[in-house]
Amino acid sequence: MPAMFRCIVLVPSYNSGLLLRSTVSAVLAVWLDVVVVTDGSTDGSDRTLDDMLPAHAGLKILHLAQNGGKGHAVLQGALWALQAGYTHALTMDADGQHPAQAVPDFIALSRSAPQALVLGVPVFGPEAPALRVWGRKLSNILIGMETGGAVKDCLFGFRVYPLKPLVTVLQASRFMRGFDFDPEVAARMVWQGVPALNKPAAVQYFNAAEGGISHFHYVRDNTRLVFMHLRLLFAWARRVCCGKPLSSS
Structure with a gap:
């Protein structure tokens, strides 16, 4: 185990409405260090946390001028966290679906295996949309093939x-x-040698009346996933058939 382990909760947010504040409040009740990356939000949610800053010394807000996507927001938050001396980041969505009460347990598991990637495995409730639950099964079958079953x-x-x-x-x-x-x-x-640990976590879905928000675009994002799996399968096949290393590009 390294001499130092410091974990921050990283919350990327784009037009998350009132759910952003409730999500961050729930996290701060169980973990003191939180960085929120507002990814070019235009709904005013990027300013709903400003009054919380004086009371929470561990809360940091990064405002990105333009929307660059979740991965871009996570990268900017991760770069800031590294510079601030953190070694790990727990990522969670701003829409309240992820269980804030599970944050300490996930971080404790990471502390016990600091080289590992700790992956949540969703436990769906009855309110979860059936299309979302079944739609992810194909991706999980493919990712299981691409990672030798490491990612559940x-x-x-x-x-x-x-x-x-x-x-x-x-x-x-x-x-x-x-x-x-x-x-x-x-x-x-995983391809770069990072071990993966899988841990169940509850998921909560909110309907529109409860402020539920989804930025998933069925055609655009499913198309993006198809091309992503083609990239991964091609790289995986190169290694299996030709013995070539798996690249990150």
Whole structure:
């Protein structure tokens, strides 16, 4: 175990509405160090946390002028966290779906295995849309093939990353900036020798009346996932058939 282990909760946010404040408040109740990256938000949610700063010394807000996608926001937050002396980051969505109460347990697991990528495996409740639950099954079958079964769920963004390998993998590629971020970064980190630990975590879905927000575009983002898996399968096939190393690009 390294002499120092410092973990921060990293929350990328784009037009998250009122759910951003409730999500951050729930995290601060269980973990003191939080960085929120507002990714070019235009709904005013990027300023809803300003009054919380004086009371929470461990809360940092990074405002990005333009929307660059989740992967871009995570990269900017990870670079800031590394410079600030953190070694790990737990990422969670701003929309309240991820379980803030599980943050300490996930970070404790990461502390016990600091070289590992700790991946949340979603436990869906009855309110979860059936299309979302079944739609991820194909991606998980493919990612299981691409990673030798190391990654049990590739689309769940509740994770603890060791920051240095995360930044290395992201900076080596022009991809992994949008909806393809969560699955591809997990696969490529495993390919680079980062062990993966999988831990169940509850998921909560909110309907529109409860403020639920989704930025998933069915055609655009599914197309992006198809091309992502083609990239990964091609790289995986090169290694299996030709013995060539798996690159990050």
